[in-house]
Amino acid sequence: METVYDWVTVAVFAGLAVLFLQRSSEDRPRDKIVHYLPPALGCAVSNYLGNEGYMLPAVGMTVATMAYIYFVLKPFDRASEEGD
Template structure:
């Protein structure tokens, strides 16, 4: 863990994992595991881009991953 992108993408991925684990404990999970794959791959790609000097692309991809999580996975809504 040497760069800002290492820390940032691991933090996003950890939040994604917690969201998945929380939702998988529900009686009727509203999410499919495949919905988490684009965000996980996005974290890995953003980390690679950031570590190889493509800072702007990495920041934009991190923002895209966060937007995907907010708009598709909806972590802040109460699901019954």
């Protein structure tokens, strides 16, 4: 792990893995495993672009990946947890 892209993408991926493990242990999981594929690929592509020197595309991909996680996977959505 040599670049900032390595650290950021690994941190985002680790958070994604924790979210998946937490949600997969629910009685009725609200996500499918395929929903986690785009952000996982986004982390990989962003890391690759950053390591190859493409700073703006790498940052854009990282922001897009985090937006997908926030708007599609909704990690901070407490309303659906309270209804159960």
